[in-house]
Amino acid sequence: MNREWSEFLATRSTPGSDGADINCALNDLSHYGLIRVEGEDAEQFLQGQMTNDMREVTETHSNLAGWCNAKGRMIASFRCFRQGGSFYLQTPADAIPALLPRLSMYVLRSKVEISDVSDEWVRIGLTGDCAEALLQPFFNELPEQVNGVEQQDGMILIRLPGTTPRFEVIGPGPQVKEIWQTAEGQAQPATRGLWSLYEIRAGVLTLYPQTRESFVPQMANMQLIDGVSFTKGCYTGQEVVARMQYLGKLKRRMYLAHVVTQTPPQPGDELFAEESTSEQGAGKVVDAQASGEGYDLLAVIEIASAEENQVRLGENGPRLEILNLPYSYSEE
Numbered sequence: 001m002n003r004e005w006s007e008f009l010a011t012r013s014t015p016g017s018d019g020a021d022i023n024c025a026l027n028d029l030s031h032y033g034l035i036r037v038e039g040e041d042a043e044q045f046l047q048g049q050m051t052n053d054m055r056e057v058t059e060t061h062s063n064l065a066g067w068c069n070a071k072g073r074m075i076a077s078f079r080c081f082r083q084g085g086s087f088y089l090q091t092p093a094d095a096i097p098a099l100l101p102r103l104s105m106y107v108l109r110s111k112v113e114i115s116d117v118s119d120e121w122v123r124i125g126l127t128g129d130c131a132e133a134l135l136q137p138f139f140n141e142l143p144e145q146v147n148g149v150e151q152q153d154g155m156i157l158i159r160l161p162g163t164t165p166r167f168e169v170i171g172p173g174p175q176v177k178e179i180w181q182t183a184e185g186q187a188q189p190a191t192r193g194l195w196s197l198y199e200i201r202a203g204v205l206t207l208y209p210q211t212r213e214s215f216v217p218q219m220a221n222m223q224l225i226d227g228v229s230f231t232k233g234c235y236t237g238q239e240v241v242a243r244m245q246y247l248g249k250l251k252r253r254m255y256l257a258h259v260v261t262q263t264p265p266q267p268g269d270e271l272f273a274e275e276s277t278s279e280q281g282a283g284k285v286v287d288a289q290a291s292g293e294g295y296d297l298l299a300v301i302e303i304a305s306a307e308e309n310q311v312r313l314g315e316n317g318p319r320l321e322i323l324n325l326p327y328s329y330s331e332e
Helices: 003-009 042-047 093-104 131-135 173-183 192-201 238-246 303-308
Strands: 025-028 032-038 063-068 074-083 086-092 113-116 122-127 149-152 155-159 166-171 252-259 270-272 283-290 295-302 321-323
Touching: 003 173, 025 192, 032 042, 032 093, 042 086, 063 238, 074 093, 074 155, 086 093, 093 113, 122 131, 122 173, 122 192, 131 166, 131 173, 166 173, 192 283, 192 295, 252 283, 252 303, 295 303
Parallel strands: none
Antiparallel strands: 025 122, 032 086, 032 113, 063 074, 074 086, 122 166, 149 155, 155 166, 252 295, 252 321, 270 283, 283 295
């Protein structure tokens, strides 16, 4: 975390507890890191690595993208945006030390520089019906569409998906401090867990070490949330991803669910369904956060088992209640 930003936060109000109902939330997003990809061949390089069309990442549009191994399994997922000639890939900060050297291996003779710039930028989030009014004094316009971007005075504003209004601000510390100080008069500082809960409810996965290289993009609904292009051309793992889309039958997909339990579900936890005959089990937890008297979670589950609505957290654990995502599977 940026040292000056850390010192600033130490003087502010302490976030509430996870799972608390907050109508107007203000989040520090330092748990995300940023990889910068720049150079003459940056776009071409990323086009050959990411699942989405990097030509569509502009100063007014961001997108989600997966990075796959040769078997089409996702190594990482990124929110991608652009400022000037540089691309930025946002992902959990603790994943970057492993991802950076692996991504750099593919540069070869390309005129590309890849670097961790997490500490050069400050990132905050605003959630709730209050968000637009709090941001309007700092931006001439707010992005109207999901994944839309507005850039002003060196700051980047992104509208994020979900049924609750949500924005991320990325920029230099002094400007972001001013937004924070203005917003905290109305918004309540919130935990990292609450931000993750809204990501879960929006149906956007976060990959953790326990689930890395476990899912092809379609299992994680990436094709439904502007995370995959099937027309962009070749990239690492593209043949497997395309074959699944056009020739295969998707047997697993990601679901939103709620479970009542005293034990927090963890990424990678195995799910159980009595009717399942798969050697891979009924599914895996992707992410979970406290919500009410239990946990909301994303899980990649066998479609047949999910439709029977008898999926459990472990063989003798509580049953998952499948909930509606904010997007439709029919878009497949």
